[in-house]
Amino acid sequence: MTRDPEEISLYEVYRAVEGEKQLFDMHQNPNPNCFVGAHIQDALDDAFLNAQRKMEAELKKVSLQDIRASMESKAN
Numbered sequence: 001m002t003r004d005p006e007e008i009s010l011y012e013v014y015r016a017v018e019g020e021k022q023l024f025d026m027h028q029n030p031n032p033n034c035f036v037g038a039h040i041q042d043a044l045d046d047a048f049l050n051a052q053r054k055m056e057a058e059l060k061k062v063s064l065q066d067i068r069a070s071m072e073s074k075a076n
Helices: 009-016 035-060 064-075
Strands: none
Touching: 009 035, 009 064
16 A cells, blocks of 8 residues: 555545445436336435435545444454
């Protein structure tokens, strides 16, 4: 690593692994003739986006050093 563990957030690790992929990836080819298939993406977009933002905000608060310290305290 080129940076100290306390400088690297879990959010950065998450983005490095997942890229810009959304946490809740919906089915890409729903049946437009189905009521649910035609409307579910729009109905869930705001809720899923809000959940993703909250998860990302939490990951930004935790560093790799925090995880290391937690592991060490649980090992003792």
